[in-house]
Amino acid sequence: MSLFWRIFSLNAAVLTVATAMLLLGPVTVSTPVLLTEALVLSAGLGSMLVANGVLLRLGLAPLQRLTRAMTTTDLLRPRPRPAVAGQGEIPDLIRTFNTMLDRLEAERAASAARALSAQEAERRRIAQELHDEIGQTLTAVLLEMKRVADHAPPPVRAELHSVQESTRDSLDEIRRIARRLRPGVLEELGLVSALKSLTAEIPAHSRISARNRLEKDLPALEEETELVLYRVAQESLTNTLRHADARNVELSLCRTPSGLQLRVRDDGRGLRGAPEGAGIRGMRERALLVGAELTVGGAPGGGTEVRLDVPLRGQAR
Template sequence: MFWRIFLLNAAVLVIATVALLLGPVTVSTPVVIREALILGVGLAAMLAANAALLRIGLGPLARLTRTMATTDLLRPGNRLPATGHGRQVRDLITTFNTMLDRLEAERATSAARALSAQEGERHRIAQELHDEIGQTLTAVLLELKRVADHAPSPVREEIRQVQETTRNSLDEIRRIARRLRPGVLEELGLTSALRALVTEFTASGLAVRGRFGTDLPELSREVELVLYRVAQESLTNTARHARAGHVDLSLHRHGQGVELRIRDDGRGLGRAPEGAGIRGMRERALLIGADLAVGPHSGTGTEVRLRVPDPAGKRD
C-alpha cells in the first residue's frame, strides 16, 4: 500500500514538473539549467516529504501486517497497541485485537473439550485392555500351564515358549494401559507418578534422573495431569528422536507455582518444525495458563520447561 500510494504521488509530481519545464508555462524558454536544478531539488523535497508522511501514516498498518503474519494461537498474548494517525487505523487495530481475544478464547475452549474427550477415550481403552484383553491372556496363560503339565516332554518346551511370549504380551498390554491411564497419578499423586515414569524409561534404556522438591504447593488434578502428560511426552520424544543417553527431570516450586524441567544430552531440535507432540504440550499448557518453552540449553540437547504460575489451575 505504501509503495502504491507513493509511486502514484511521485508520478503526479514528476508529470507536473516535466509539464512545467517543457510546457508553455515554463519559467524560461528554452529551459535554463539553473531553473531545472531548482525544480529538481523542489521535486526531490516534495517526494521526500510525501514519503515521510506516508511512512508515518501507514506505519501502524505495516506493524499490523507483521503481527497478522506471525500470530500463533498457541503463543497467546501478542497484541498491537491501538495507536496511529487517524481513527480508522486505530479502530482497525482494536478490531484485530478483539478478534484475537475471541479466537484464543474459542480455541482454548475447544482444546479443553478435545483433550477432555481424549483423556476419557484413553481411560476407556486402558480399562478395556486391562479388563478384557488382559484377563483373556491371563486365562490363556493358565490354560497353557495346564496343557504343559500334561504334555509330552518334546511338546512341553514349545508350550513353555508360547507361555513366555504370551506373558511378555500381557506385560506389554499392562504397560500400555498404564501409560494411557496413569493410575498411580490418581492414587499416589504427581511425584510418585513421575518417579514411576522415570523408572519406566530408565528400564527401557534411557538413563533418567529425577529430582523433586519437597515444598511443592497443592496442585489441582488438572494441573497434575498436564504436568504428567508433558513429562511423558517429553521423555517419549527424547527416547524416540533425540539419541540421548541421559535425561534430567526436575519438578520444583517456582514462586507461588511450580516448574517442570526436562533436559537431555541428545542432538537437539535443529531446524525441524514442531511436531504434533510439542503442539499438544502447548495446548495442554494453555488449559492451565502455564508457560511452555522448548529449545536448546547450554551445551547440547533440548530443554522443555513448563512453568505453572497458578497451582490451582485457574485461568484469568
C-alpha cells in the same frame, strides 16, 4: 479525521505549497530550460517527495505494525497485543484486531478443552478394556498353559514354557500400555509418584539413563493442572526415546517465584531446525488450558530441553 482525508489533505497541502511557490515566487521556466531552473525545480520536487514520504510513513506506521502482528500471530504462542495508536480509523482497526484475537484464543481454548477431555475419556475406556478384557484373557491363557505344561512330556513342556514366557511378556506390555493410557498412579499416589513412574518405565534396551529431581513439598494443584504436567512429561520422554538418540535424560519439577516449572532435558541430537510435530503442538494446546507457557529449544551443552512454566492459582498470565 479519517485516513482517506488525512492522506488527501497531506497531498493537497504539498501541491498547494508547490503551486504557490511557482505563482508567487521568483522561479520561472524558460524555453529552453536553463540549468539553474532545472536544478531549482528538481530540488523543489525532491523536497516535496521527501516531505510527503515522511508524513505518510508516520501516519501509516501503526498499520505496518498491525500487518506484522497479523503475519506472525500464532494462537498457540500468545504474545502481547499490538499497541493501540494512530488517528482516525487506525485505532479502531487495531482494537478490532485485538478483540478478534481474544475471541479466537478463547474459542480455541474451549474447543481444545473439549477435544482433550474426549481424548482422555477415550484413553480411559481403551485402558479399561485392555485391562479387563485382553488382560484377563491372557491371564486365563497363562493358567491354562501352566496346567497343560504340568501334564505334558518333557520335550513339549519346554516348548510350552517358552510360549508362556512370550505370553507373559505380552501381558506385561499390555499392562504398561494401559498404565500410559490411564495414569492410575496419578490419581492414587499423586503427581510426584506418577512422574517417577514415567522414568522408571523407560525400557532397559533403550540404554537411556534417567534421573529425577522432583520437589516433594509442592502446593496443592487442580486435577487438570496435574494431568497437563503429567502428559507433557510423558510426551517429552516419548520424544526422547523415539527421536533424540540420547544417553541421558533428566526430569525435574521445582517451584519458581511465579509457580511451578517442569523441565525435561536430554543430551541427544537436538532439534536441528526440525518443524514442530503433532506431539509438541499437542503439548502447547494442553499448556494453554492451564495458562502455562511451553518452551522447546536446545539444552545447554547440546540436546533438547522442554520447559513448562505453570502459574499458580491467582498468578495466571
